[in-house]
Amino acid sequence: MKIECTIDGKALSLSVNSNKPLSLILIEDVGNRSIISHCKGKACGNCIVLLNDEAVLSCLIPAFRLRDATVKTFESYQKTRLYRDIQRAYKATGNTPCPNCYASKTLIIESILQEATNNRGNKTLGRANVSRHISNEDESALDKQAIVGELSLNTCQCMDMAEMLQIVEIALTYRRRKRVRGN
Ligand code: FES
Numbered sequence: 001m002k003i004e005c006t007i008d009g010k011a012l013s014l015s016v017n018s019n020k021p022l023s024l025i026l027i028e029d030v031g032n033r034s035i036i037s038h039c040k041g042k043a044c045g046n047c048i049v050l051l052n053d054e055a056v057l058s059c060l061i062p063a064f065r066l067r068d069a070t071v072k073t074f075e076s077y078q079k080t081r082l083y084r085d086i087q088r089a090y091k092a093t094g095n096t097p098c099p100n101c102y103a104s105k106t107l108i109i110e111s112i113l114q115e116a117t118n119n120r121g122n123k124t125l126g127r128a129n130v131s132r133h134i135s136n137e138d139e140s141a142l143d144k145q146a147i148v149g150e151l152s153l154n155t156c157q158c159m160d161m162a163e164m165l166q167i168v169e170i171a172l173t174y175r176r177r178k179r180v181r182g183n
C-alpha cells in the first residue's frame, strides 16, 4: 500500500506492506541509523520513536498506522533545541542512560514533557495522561503513576525509577522556563 507520512521532517510516500513494522520501515526504507530493534516487541524498549509526539515502540506499529502521521526519531530530535532540556537534566542529576538506551529513554522523556506542557493538545493517546490538571503549570499536578507507566516502555532496570523521575522533573522545569521566556 501507499502511505503518505512525514518522517524526521521529510514528507514521504512509502510503498510498503500494510503490516510492515515501523522499525523495519525506518531501517530498510528510510535508512535511519538511530533505530535499535533487537527483540521485535518482546521486551527491550530500545526501538522508541515519537509518533505524533507520543513515544511508541516502533516494532509494534504497523505501516497502516502511519497514514498522515508524523514520526520523529532520535536522528532528527537530537538536532532540536528541545533536546537541550533533557541533556541538561541528565547533567544536573549525574545520571545518563547507557548508549544502548539513550535514544529511547530520551524520546520517552520528551513525550512526557510534551504532554505535561500540553504540546500534544487533546491527543492523549490512551496510555498515559501525565498531568492531572493539564492547564495547571504546578509540578505537583504531575501524575507520577502515569509517568512511571510511560518510562516503563524501556525495560532496562539499571536506572532506578526514582532517578528517572528526577530527570523528568528537572527537564520539565527547564522546559517550562523556556516557555515562560518564549524561546
Ligand atoms: S525492538 Fe525491542 S521492543 Fe521493539
Ligand code: FES
Pocket: 096, 097, 098, 099, 100, 101, 102, 156, 157, 158, 159
Ligand atoms: S541504561 Fe541502558 S541498560 Fe540500563
